[in-house]
Amino acid sequence: MPVTILVKSFNRPYYLDRCLRSIQECLRGEYEVVVLDDGTPPAYLDEIRRRYPAVRIELSEAYEAKVAQIEAHAAGGPAFSLRNIPTKLWRKGVEQASAVVCMLEDDIWVTRPFDLDAATAYMRERQIVLTKMYWGGDPSSFEGKLAEAGPDLREYRPALPKGPEWFTRLVLLNQFKAHSILHRLRLVPEGIYYQLPFYGLYSVASALFDREFWLHLWPATQQRADEVHQLARALNWTKRRPSRFAKTEQEITQTSFITSATNGFPGVEFDVFAFNHYLNQAWLRGEFDAMQAYPRDFTPEYLGPVLDRAADPRCTFANWLRWIEHFKQVYASMGVVVE
Structure with missing residues (x-):
C-alpha cells in the first residue's frame, strides 16, 4: 500500500500550493496525498484540484459553515468564531491511511529529497511510532539521546522528567492544580517549558506516525486544540507498549513564522483573516509565485505589495511586521530557530 500523506488545510491555498509542489519535487517512493480541508473557500480548492489532479480533497463536517464565516469576515462582517478543530475528519483520514502515515499542514513544505x-x-521493522521531520532547527534537543541509525533516520530516547507516570501525568495536565502549586514553589518550570520535553513523544505535524499511535493521541471527543492532552496520551502509550522514536538526520520540512491561519496578539491591530483573504485572491489571480524564496519562506518584501494594493486598515504592511515580531517571539522563547 502506498504511504499516505495527509495535509491538514484551512484557508491558505497559497501555502497549500507550496506544500503540494514540494511533495512532488522532494519525496521519493510510492505515496498518495490527501488534503483534509476545514474551510478553504471552493474557488481556491477548485484551483488546487486543477493544479494537482491526483490529490484527493476531503472536507470537514463544518466546512460550509466555516467558509460562510470566512467570506463574511473578509467582506467586513462579523469576526470568525468557529474555532472547533475537525477531529472527526482527521481521524477518518488516519483510519483510512497506510500503517505509517505522513502528517503535514498547509503551511509546511518539504525542503530536500527523502525516501x-x-x-x-x-x-515498521523497529516499532518506531514517531519520526520527526522538523524540530525547530535546534539539534541540541537531541544531544546525548541519539541511539540507532536507519536510512536517513536517527533514533533517540526522549529525556522526560523523573517520576512515576501517575505523578508526571498529574503535573502535565495540572490536575488538582499540581503544576500550579509546584511552579509557585519553583520546583517545575512554567507551563509550556515543563511540557517541552514531552514533545519528544509527539509532534503536531511534520512527522511520520504509526497509524495506531496517532489514533491513540487524538480521541474523537476532542474538539479544541490543547496539545497537553496529546502529550499525556503519548506518555500513556509509551508506558504500556513497545515504542521507539526517531528523527530524520537533517530537517526535511520547514514552516512559516510570517503568517498564521487564526493567531492574533493583544496590542497589534492586525486581522489575519483579512490578510489571508488578500493573499488568497492574489494567488488565485496568479500574481505571485508559491515557490518564491523556496526552500525558505516568502519574504515580507515580496508579499507586502499585496497588502499595499489592498489598502485595508485591518491588515497594513507596518502592522504585519509588528505581528511577525510577536509571532516569532513566541517560538523563539521555546528555543525554536525562526529565521
Missing part, C-alpha cells in the same frame, strides 16, 4: 518507502519500512 518515504525506506523510512516507513524501517519504522
Whole structure:
C-alpha cells in the first residue's frame, strides 16, 4: 500500500500550493496525498484540484459553515468564531491511511529529497511510532539521546522528567492544580517549558506516525486544540507498549513564522483573516509565485505589495511586521530557530 500523506488545510491555498509542489519535487517512493480541508473557500480548492489532479480533497463536517464565516469576515462582517478543530475528519483520514502515515499542514513544505518507502519500512521493522521531520532547527534537543541509525533516520530516547507516570501525568495536565502549586514553589518550570520535553513523544505535524499511535493521541471527543492532552496520551502509550522514536538526520520540512491561519496578539491591530483573504485572491489571480524564496519562506518584501494594493486598515504592511515580531517571539522563547 502506498504511504499516505495527509495535509491538514484551512484557508491558505497559497501555502497549500507550496506544500503540494514540494511533495512532488522532494519525496521519493510510492505515496498518495490527501488534503483534509476545514474551510478553504471552493474557488481556491477548485484551483488546487486543477493544479494537482491526483490529490484527493476531503472536507470537514463544518466546512460550509466555516467558509460562510470566512467570506463574511473578509467582506467586513462579523469576526470568525468557529474555532472547533475537525477531529472527526482527521481521524477518518488516519483510519483510512497506510500503517505509517505522513502528517503535514498547509503551511509546511518539504525542503530536500527523502525516501518515504525506506523510512516507513524501517519504522515498521523497529516499532518506531514517531519520526520527526522538523524540530525547530535546534539539534541540541537531541544531544546525548541519539541511539540507532536507519536510512536517513536517527533514533533517540526522549529525556522526560523523573517520576512515576501517575505523578508526571498529574503535573502535565495540572490536575488538582499540581503544576500550579509546584511552579509557585519553583520546583517545575512554567507551563509550556515543563511540557517541552514531552514533545519528544509527539509532534503536531511534520512527522511520520504509526497509524495506531496517532489514533491513540487524538480521541474523537476532542474538539479544541490543547496539545497537553496529546502529550499525556503519548506518555500513556509509551508506558504500556513497545515504542521507539526517531528523527530524520537533517530537517526535511520547514514552516512559516510570517503568517498564521487564526493567531492574533493583544496590542497589534492586525486581522489575519483579512490578510489571508488578500493573499488568497492574489494567488488565485496568479500574481505571485508559491515557490518564491523556496526552500525558505516568502519574504515580507515580496508579499507586502499585496497588502499595499489592498489598502485595508485591518491588515497594513507596518502592522504585519509588528505581528511577525510577536509571532516569532513566541517560538523563539521555546528555543525554536525562526529565521
